[in-house]
Amino acid sequence: MSMKMRRSPQTALVLAEFLSDEQEWRYGYDISRNTGLKSGTLYPILMRLAEHRMLKTSWETAETGRTPRHMYKLTKDGLRYAREMVSVAAAQAVGEPAFDGVGL
Amino acid sequence: MTLVRKLAVRISSRVVRWASPGCKEWAEGLACEAAVIESDWAALRWALGSTRVLLDRRTAPLTSLDEVPAEAKKYVEALRAGVWALLMPLTQGPPFLWMFFRAKNSLERAGCALVMFSSMLAGAYTLLEWRRQKQIVKYEVYDDILAWARLYRAELARRGTTNGIQTFILLCWCVGFGMAQRDGTLTRILFAGFGLLLLATLPLMLQVLRNNLRRIEEIDALLAERDGVHSL
Numbered sequence: 001m002s003m004k005m006r007r008s009p010q011t012a013l014v015l016a017e018f019l020s021d022e023q024e025w026r027y028g029y030d031i032s033r034n035t036g037l038k039s040g041t042l043y044p045i046l047m048r049l050a051e052h053r054m055l056k057t058s059w060e061t062a063e064t065g066r067t068p069r070h071m072y073k074l075t076k077d078g079l080r081y082a083r084e085m086v087s088v089a090a091a092q093a094v095g096e097p098a099f100d101g102v103g104l
Numbered sequence: 105m106t107l108v109r110k111l112a113v114r115i116s117s118r119v120v121r122w123a124s125p126g127c128k129e130w131a132e133g134l135a136c137e138a139a140v141i142e143s144d145w146a147a148l149r150w151a152l153g154s155t156r157v158l159l160d161r162r163t164a165p166l167t168s169l170d171e172v173p174a175e176a177k178k179y180v181e182a183l184r185a186g187v188w189a190l191l192m193p194l195t196q197g198p199p200f201l202w203m204f205f206r207a208k209n210s211l212e213r214a215g216c217a218l219v220m221f222s223s224m225l226a227g228a229y230t231l232l233e234w235r236r237q238k239q240i241v242k243y244e245v246y247d248d249i250l251a252w253a254r255l256y257r258a259e260l261a262r263r264g265t266t267n268g269i270q271t272f273i274l275l276c277w278c279v280g281f282g283m284a285q286r287d288g289t290l291t292r293i294l295f296a297g298f299g300l301l302l303l304a305t306l307p308l309m310l311q312v313l314r315n316n317l318r319r320i321e322e323i324d325a326l327l328a329e330r331d332g333v334h335s336l
Contacts, residue, residue, distance in 0.1 A: 027137065027140075028133060028134065028137045029137040029140065029141060029150070032150075038149070038150075038153045039134060039137075039149075039150045039151075039153030039154050039156070040152075040153035040154065040155070040156035041153075041156075043130055043133075043134060043153075043154070043156065043157060044156065044157075044160070046130070047127070047130055047160070051318065053325075057129070057133075067136050067139045067140060068136065069133070069136050069137065069140065070129070070130075070132065070133025070134075070136055070137070
């Protein structure tokens with residue numbers, strides 16, 4: 001009995017963003033800006049990834065006068081899943097007709 | 105600090121306060137991000153978006169097997185209290201049997217039959233659950249973490265079925281009770297409303313099921329971790 005990870009285009013966007021720099025810890029707001037996802041969309045995705053042990057979280061070490069921030073990084077499983085999902089999403093995008101849905 | 109910024113900070117702090125135990129860390133993360141966003145309006149939009157976390161009601165994650173007995177005991181206690189949730193349909197059987205023979209039309213008769221059916225189901229269910237609860241008591245004799253973990257897992261896994269049975273019985277009772285009313289339009293409306301309310305709790309039940317699945321996965325992970333340590 002296990003919960004399945006939802007494969008949404010937004011999840012693919014977030015994963016692709018993590019893949020752009022695999023080793024770097026990322027901040028939520030930076031991911032939001034780069035993907036164009038709002039906090040209300042982004043965080044449930046991050047929470048789901050963490051729940052499936054694909055994302056690790058950490059708190060930035062506090063510096064004086066600066067709020068410590070929550071940081072995120074893909075785990076090994078997460079990286080594997082991200083590569084697979086992003087390649088599937090890319091293959092689907094290539095397969096789609098360029099003017100699909102456009103009334104000419 | 106501008107008014108917009110103040111509003112963003114206030115919303116973020118409320119989200120942190122009201123977030124469920126399992127989402128607290130995420131809410132805090134969102135609040136910290138809101139604090140570093142330079143534009144006030146962007147911070148407000150971020151804070152408003154963070155309220156989405158409030159919809160996710162999660163229990164605090166289990167971090168070690170030592171926490172399992174206390175959590176399992178709490179869960180079993182709640183289950184014990186829940187056994188008597190069907191007391192109302194259970195007690196309605198005999199009076200509706202009497203009403204069944206005095207019913208004036210087929211609608212009333214069908215309503216009485218439905219209430220009696222729900223009463224019988226409630227009786228059988230309560231009896232079976234009561235017997236099962238007596239079995240669970242045996243676990244309390246031992247202070248064995250593994251036994252508690254297995255019991256907790258099994259109880260969580262069967263929660264979906266028990267919830268479904270309870271809802272079905274209560275729905276039958278509501279519909280039957282409403283149908284069996286003689287010239288009771290208001291009572292029928294009230295009971296239909298109660299039935300609809302029951303259906304409206306479905307998302308809440310789904311949330312409970314999701315939380316249970318999450319908890320089962322946590323227990324499995326902790327057990328696997330423990331087995332890994334012991335096999336070294």
